[in-house]
Amino acid sequence: MHPVLGSFFRAIWSQLHPRMLLLTLMPFILSVVIWGVVLWLGLQPMIDWLQAGFANNDGFRVAGSVLGAIGLGALNIVIVPLIAMWVLLPLMILTALAFIGTLAMPAIVKHVSQRNFPALAVRGSGSILGSLWIALSSFVVFLLLWLVTLPLSMIPLAGLLIQPVLWGWLTYRVLAYDALSTHADRAELHAILRQHKWSLLLIGAITGTLGTAPTLLWLGGAMSVVLFPFLAAFSIWLYVLVFVFTGLWFQHYCMAALAGLRATVASSAHPAGQPIEGTAWPSD
Numbered sequence: 001m002h003p004v005l006g007s008f009f010r011a012i013w014s015q016l017h018p019r020m021l022l023l024t025l026m027p028f029i030l031s032v033v034i035w036g037v038v039l040w041l042g043l044q045p046m047i048d049w050l051q052a053g054f055a056n057n058d059g060f061r062v063a064g065s066v067l068g069a070i071g072l073g074a075l076n077i078v079i080v081p082l083i084a085m086w087v088l089l090p091l092m093i094l095t096a097l098a099f100i101g102t103l104a105m106p107a108i109v110k111h112v113s114q115r116n117f118p119a120l121a122v123r124g125s126g127s128i129l130g131s132l133w134i135a136l137s138s139f140v141v142f143l144l145l146w147l148v149t150l151p152l153s154m155i156p157l158a159g160l161l162i163q164p165v166l167w168g169w170l171t172y173r174v175l176a177y178d179a180l181s182t183h184a185d186r187a188e189l190h191a192i193l194r195q196h197k198w199s200l201l202l203i204g205a206i207t208g209t210l211g212t213a214p215t216l217l218w219l220g221g222a223m224s225v226v227l228f229p230f231l232a233a234f235s236i237w238l239y240v241l242v243f244v245f246t247g248l249w250f251q252h253y254c255m256a257a258l259a260g261l262r263a264t265v266a267s268s269a270h271p272a273g274q275p276i277e278g279t280a281w282p283s284d
Helices: 002-015 018-022 025-056 059-069 073-116 128-154 156-180 186-195 197-210 212-223 228-267
Strands: none
Touching: 002 018, 002 073, 002 197, 002 228, 018 073, 025 073, 025 228, 073 128, 073 156, 073 228, 128 156, 156 186, 156 197, 156 228, 186 197, 186 228, 197 228
């Protein structure tokens, strides 16, 4: 747990750096522009289509019975916009995650490596296409799991457990690759992902839990038409902020793990008394 906690506090310190705070602006602006257009053109038609489907198939009565059985009967009034927003939510988060992976992670890698791991050699061959492929392929798996478990999300306790795990797995898959692909060669990358799998999943699950806050704010927009644009924009910014912090946490942990792996490999063949690259835990 020490490496997880150590990288957590270093990520917080890095997040407070002005460069990292400014880093949230570009993904936020792009996400707001794209989703502002999508919601302006597509949200009301989707709500109308769902409304007609519920009305024609006795959906309101069924939804009212289910929600009433678990003590959430009041939500039946806004069930249609809630479902519309819940369907759009994964796509919105994927957009923010893709922007973080392609726009923010290179800056995060450079920031952390220069300040905390200046002696760690660059041996990887990461690319934007590789990052996008990992993000898209992981999202396909995530989407299937999300659809399968979607009915369980209506149960409050189950939703609080399932959603962080799913988002944690997705962020672990995407951001751990981005954190390592520049400095680690293929063998090192696979070794770290295998040896540190559970720690990386823990980081993903914790940050996935942090991501539930903007989710609740986003879904809360269904309660107010006037406040919805502001709540949607603010929730997108919170997602970007959480993802940047998550990227920093993964970056600090993975770079320390890579330094430790190289130290272990080098110590078995390196003559005693000579310095080994990347052996020291990074200083603040």
